Amino acid sequence: MEERRHTSKQYETDLQEVKENLLYLSALTQKAIEDSIQALLDRDTDLARKVIANDALIDKLDDEVEEKCIRLLALRQPAARDLRFITTAIKINGHLERIGDMAVKICEKVALLNEEPQLKPYIDLPRIAEIARTMIRESLDALVSEDVELANKVRREDEVVDSLNEQIFRELLTFMMEDPRTIHRALLIMQISKTVERISDHAKGIADMVVFMITGQNVRHQWPAAEEQAPSN
Amino acid sequence: MKQRANNRDVGNSHNDDFGSDNIIVKTRRVNFYYGAFQALTDISMDFEKNRVTALIGPSGCGKSTLLRLLNRMNDLIDGARVEGEVLFEGMNIYAPEIDPVEVRRRIGMVFQKPNPFPKSIFNNITYGPRLAGVSGKAELEALAEQSLRQAVLWDEVKDILGRSAMTLSGGQQQRLCIARALAMKPDVLLMDEPTSALDPISTAKIEELIDELKKTYTIIIVTHNMQQAARVSDTTGFFYLGKLIEYNATEKIFTNPDVKQTEDYITGRFG
Numbered sequence: 259m260e261e262r263r264h265t266s267k268q269y270e271t272d273l274q275e276v277k278e279n280l281l282y283l284s285a286l287t288q289k290a291i292e293d294s295i296q297a298l299l300d301r302d303t304d305l306a307r308k309v310i311a312n313d314a315l316i317d318k319l320d321d322e323v324e325e326k327c328i329r330l331l332a333l334r335q336p337a338a339r340d341l342r343f344i345t346t347a348i349k350i351n352g353h354l355e356r357i358g359d360m361a362v363k364i365c366e367k368v369a370l371l372n373e374e375p376q377l378k379p380y381i382d383l384p385r386i387a388e389i390a391r392t393m394i395r396e397s398l399d400a401l402v403s404e405d406v407e408l409a410n411k412v413r414r415e416d417e418v419v420d421s422l423n424e425q426i427f428r429e430l431l432t433f434m435m436e437d438p439r440t441i442h443r444a445l446l447i448m449q450i451s452k453t454v455e456r457i458s459d460h461a462k463g464i465a466d467m468v469v470f471m472i473t474g475q476n477v478r479h480q481w482p483a484a485e486e487q488a489p490s491n
Numbered sequence: 492m493k494q495r496a497n498n499r500d501v502g503n504s505h506n507d508d509f510g511s512d513n514i515i516v517k518t519r520r521v522n523f524y525y526g527a528f529q530a531l532t533d534i535s536m537d538f539e540k541n542r543v544t545a546l547i548g549p550s551g552c553g554k555s556t557l558l559r560l561l562n563r564m565n566d567l568i569d570g571a572r573v574e575g576e577v578l579f580e581g582m583n584i585y586a587p588e589i590d591p592v593e594v595r596r597r598i599g600m601v602f603q604k605p606n607p608f609p610k611s612i613f614n615n616i617t618y619g620p621r622l623a624g625v626s627g628k629a630e631l632e633a634l635a636e637q638s639l640r641q642a643v644l645w646d647e648v649k650d651i652l653g654r655s656a657m658t659l660s661g662g663q664q665q666r667l668c669i670a671r672a673l674a675m676k677p678d679v680l681l682m683d684e685p686t687s688a689l690d691p692i693s694t695a696k697i698e699e700l701i702d703e704l705k706k707t708y709t710i711i712i713v714t715h716n717m718q719q720a721a722r723v724s725d726t727t728g729f730f731y732l733g734k735l736i737e738y739n740a741t742e743k744i745f746t747n748p749d750v751k752q753t754e755d756y757i758t759g760r761f762g
Contacts, residue, residue, distance in 0.1 A: 265759045336758070
């Protein structure tokens with residue numbers, strides 16, 4: 259059913275702008291993750307430094323989105339779906355900004371790793387990072403298309419990332435036990451993996467808020483069952 | 492065709508299955524007509540004691556008509572006709588043996604435009620009780636003080652009770668009208684857009700008053716101001732074209748209403 263427009267065109271425009279800003283922020287953070295892993299794979303410290311510098315743009319946009327949302331709360335006294343959208347936007351904004359910070363942390367570790375020979379081929383790390391990046395993209399898709407099932411799919415993916423992270427830890431542990439000279443590099447790689455796992459947690463947080471926005475239900479502290487039915491509106 | 496009880500046919504006005512002790516007023520399948528025009532369709536609502544219920548909806552939706560129906564103010568309109576039942580403490584107020592004046596004492600009303608009598612402040616309060624048979628200077632003075640205190644007006648007028656009510660400000664006049672209604676010791680207070688003619692500070696004072704009054708009275712308020720409905724009420728009924736579209740806890744209505752039409756209205760996506 260076509261959504262009715264608000265009586266005030268300006269208000270409708272303002273809401274749309276917040277949505278677009280979030281999509282742009284999501285694109286920036288996905289690129290940051292992609293580039294940080296590329297910097298790891300290519301041992302490219304320059305690329306890592308570029309990601310770190312670009313975080314300033316993410317921070318600036320985060321401030322702008324938050325200001326817009328607070329302004330809307332003050333001036334429009336939104337109710338129901340508008341209220342849920344704006345409070346969701348504020349939280350998603352926070353998650354995306356933190357994800358940007360995590361891409362910076364990854365790049366800091368990459369710069370350190372590039373000062374030593376590569377420990378091992380990176381197979382699982384790019385995999386885990388790609389899953390996390392897809393989770394961010396799909397959670398924002400779910401916001402725009404108001405798709406509860408897609409949001410719940412993202413929420414389930416968090417567990418996959420958690421398992422993969424543990425796998426990476428176990429593998430690196432065997433390296434460290436066999437040869438203490440690998441400890442420094444193994445710990446750096448573990449930290450990168452842990453950071454990606456935290457990115458995935460934030461992406462799940464975004465998906466939780468999307469479910470709240472669509473259904474009004476708070477699922478933040480729940481984990482979806484394997485085949486969860488979408489709650490009805 | 493659904494069966495409707497014509498109020499004139501109700502012989503036994505007492506409803507034995509009154510139900511929960513908490514419900515003070517009920518409407519049962521009420522239809523209301525101004526001549527040939529049907530203003531309300533099939534309205535069934537329970538109003539809980541010591542709660543504030545807001546009635547919202549666009550102009551012409553029937554919310555003020557329903558309010559006036561609850562204390563038989565519509566009786567004064569030519570061509571007005573009610574079907575169904577309006578139960579107050581289990582009794583149908585439209586039953587033939589019921590005195591509408593007594594109904595209006597138990598279910599008082601405050602209107603949009605303050606309408607004090609052109610009398611002194613004191614006589615405004617005591618006029619109704621004196622007509623009802625209250626006499627004795629001390630008793631009337633005590634009643635006036637109690638009512639004015641309940642309306643949070645006593646401190647402002649205690650030294651000028653003899654002055655004309657017309658010299659009071661709009662907000663004070665409205666609180667005087669509330670005190671006047673309270674002097675009749677009602678159970679229910681109906682308020683038809685009580686603050687729409689007042690400034691923001693007077694409005695805030697009256698909203699504060701409503702919050703205080705609900706400890707003792709049941710309040711039903713019609714308002715165009717949705718933020719006011721959200722601030723003061725416990726439950727909200729949304730009306731459209733004479734029908735009750737949704738009736739729910741106020742928090743639910745304003746965060747996650749069940750019906751799309753309700754959401755469209757409260758988010759301003761109406762019309």
